[in-house]
Amino acid sequence: MVRARGANVAAGPTLAVVAREAGVSVPTASKVVNGREDVAPETRRRVTEALDRLGYVRRPRFAGAPALVDLVLHSLDSSRSGAVLSGVEAAAYEAGLEVVVSAAPARGRDARPEQGWLDKLAARGSAGVLFHPAELSAAQYAWLDHHRIPYVLIDPVCEPPAGVVSVGAANWQGGVSATGHLLELGHERIGVIAGQRCTMAGEARPAGYRSALASAGVRYRAEYVRHTDAGEAGARLRTHELLDLPEPPTALFACSDRMALGVYAALAEREVRVPQEMSVVGFDDLPEARWTAPALTTVRQPLAEMAATALRLLVRMTHGERPEGTRTELSTRLVRRASTAPPPAVRPAAHGPVTAQRPTV
Structure with a gap:
């Protein structure tokens, strides 16, 4: 299922702020908010206390709703984006995930991240993010790492920083x-x-x-x-x-x-x-x-296979796994x-x- 960007975010502190306060990743905080059982008791306690202390307003969520991943595109009207979306959607369906598709408002290697957009991404409780075409600024990389949000780059424009996971072509x-x-x-x-x-x-x-x-x-x-x-x-x-x-x-x-x-x-x-x-x-x-x-x-x-591969890598990363190599190339x-x-x-x-x-x- 693909959801449009632009859902309203509840007033008050974002999930990213809660995660920082509790010393956990945003996906872990999201698990606590959504009642997931795969969280250690001590971690759940810290997150719950942070939620109460900061006055975080839990958004209503349907029982049994699938986990979310974000797909961030620079354009929604190109055939390249269509191929990427097709590959992500197919792989997400197999994995039982829901995909939120958005167009990044900040572009270029020298662009500054727009805090409102990034906070919305975190507040949705997404398990992770896919970027295509991947051309992030240093500040955007730092924000993602600081909030411990797993992410994978699809067909990066430039060589990513060390340790960043990406999928491209030969x-x-x-x-x-x-x-x-x-x-x-x-x-x-x-x-x-x-x-x-x-x-x-x-x-x-x-x-x-x-x-x-x-x-x-x-x-x-x-x-x-x-x-x-x-x-x-x-x-x-x-x-x-x-x-x-x-x-x-x-x-x-x-x-x-x-x-x-x-x-x-x-x-x-x-x-x-x-x-x-x-x-x-x-x-x-x-x-x-x-x-x-x-x-x-x-x-x-x-492109579709590259996108599907990136989604599968992201799923592994949200489960705490780390790919053997940071760069995956498809023939x-x-x-x-x-x-x-x-x-x-x-x-x-x-x-x-x-x-x-x-x-x-």
């Missing part, structure tokens, strides 16, 4: 697959439109591209790699830059499907045909990849459609399969 291997496919078709002049530097995808996907070129014995050309944000407009501009080179690429690897749409727009403006004159590969396999003309060859990032795979073909006058067998070795760090 970005490097996806870059290898995309580039290897173009190499096998006979392309050697392969351009890349990548995400911003210092982001996980913006670094790992071009790194896979470079490894695939090296394994195939194809020269790396720095002028063929352009970075921008994840939107269509930036990709469109970078595509025009690549087309203006003295020797432009014959194929482009756009490191997201949204970027690929910007590539398509630029190629249409220059009357460059896909795939006859320019092959294009994307990354994500969003529904838009199937709707474009021609349908986009892309690397499938399993990617190439989905061949109609946007790629051999370059003019080049046979498909110019290169064999690419088996790039991931660099050791």
Whole structure:
């Protein structure tokens, strides 16, 4: 079951304040408030005394109601968010959980958390929180840790702090697959439109591209790699830059499907045909990849599976378990459609399969 954000919170101290007063986590305080039995007697006593001392008003709750988890999205109207929500909802149903979906009002790495929103999250008595796309500020991480609220990041934008649990995709291997496919078709002049530097995808996907070129014995050309944000407009501009080179690429690897749409727009403006004159590969396999003309060859990032995996990890964490590793990566795979073909006058067998070795760090 998915509930909308915005339920009224009772006046008075929040559950987070009670948890701090009793020296316990917010989920533990929530268990006491909701009459759960899996709480030690001494812990229950401290929480109960804190509730009475602070005058906490217990919200009415239906008997047998399932535990809550929060899913915090930056947007509720994108196909990426839809895939994440689908995966979380399916896994939550299996686990007997209820999901509260909200859009985070504070965005960006430098954003400050809005205390009212964070307190509402705690006051709901959620067992834990999932974030997508995960781009939290240092203050937000500190708030979650201070209140002992378990949380998992889905597809984090930047490398999370040490000890933070996250679920993502095999970005490097996806870059290898995309580039290897173009190499096998006979392309050697392969351009890349990548995400911003210092982001996980913006670094790992071009790194896979470079490894695939090296394994195939194809020269790396720095002028063929352009970075921008994840939107269509930036990709469109970078595509025009690549087309203006003295020797432009014959194929482009756009490191997201949204970027690929910007590539398509630029190629249409220059009357460059896909795939006859320019092959294009994307990354994500969003529904838009199937709707474009021609349908986009892309690397499938399993967003729904990533979200379901994050929910299962969160459930384990609410039970006091700790994952063996903080980073879980799900495999990617190439989905061949109609946007790629051999370059003019080049046979498909110019290169064999690419088996790039991931660099050791």
